[in-house]
Amino acid sequence: MGAGKTTVGRLVAARLGVGFADSDHVVEERAGKPVADIFVEDGEAAFRSLERDAVAWLLEHHDGVLSLGGGAVLDPATRELLAGHRVVFLRVGLAEAVKRVGLGVGRPLLLGNVRSRVKQLLDERTPVYQGLARLTVETDERTAEQVADEILAALQSP
């Protein structure tokens, strides 16, 4: 969270002239409410189930750039579906992630102590992200535009 997946994904899609989708947006559309409300009213397991279905649907039907929520790849079935896709890991450091997510409003997993939650999630998830990524891009001290440029350069080189 806060790595810039939604922001940078949209920029990369615009520069390539292809479609853009974000799994959180599809989940919100299907549920008819924001992610934060799904967590509070239905629980994380319900969110993960909607997320798994949304990602599976998007990987089959959406052509272009897809941004996932930060926890989507914790699901083994989702990881399998991503095999063969050009997965990009946007790496973000603890301090920068905390700065970007602010109070964590809209990101229910960060409520409470944002810094300690971000640290815990980075520690748990970084090996998963590294294992899946074809390309890893550092995002600290770079604008979203610079991150998008780096992804495009790397994906377009042979």
Ligand SMILES: Nc1ncnc2c1ncn2[C@@H]1O[C@H](COP(=O)(O)OP(=O)(O)O)[C@@H](O)[C@H]1O
């Ligand atoms: N490289 C960057 N540098 C500074 N701010 C950024 C960068 N990428 C994204 N942001 C900002 O950080 C916040 C979180 O970005 P977002 O795209 O929602 O991240 P994610 O989808 O990975 O959680 C947004 O306010 C966005 O404008």
Ligand SMILES: O=C(O)C1=C[C@@H](OP(=O)(O)O)[C@@H](O)[C@H](O)C1
């Ligand atoms: O990391 C996570 O588990 C989550 C990340 C969020 O998306 P972003 O990574 O786009 O903020 C959103 O899917 C939900 O709040 C859970």
Ligand SMILES: [Mg+2]
């Ligand atoms: Mg996002």
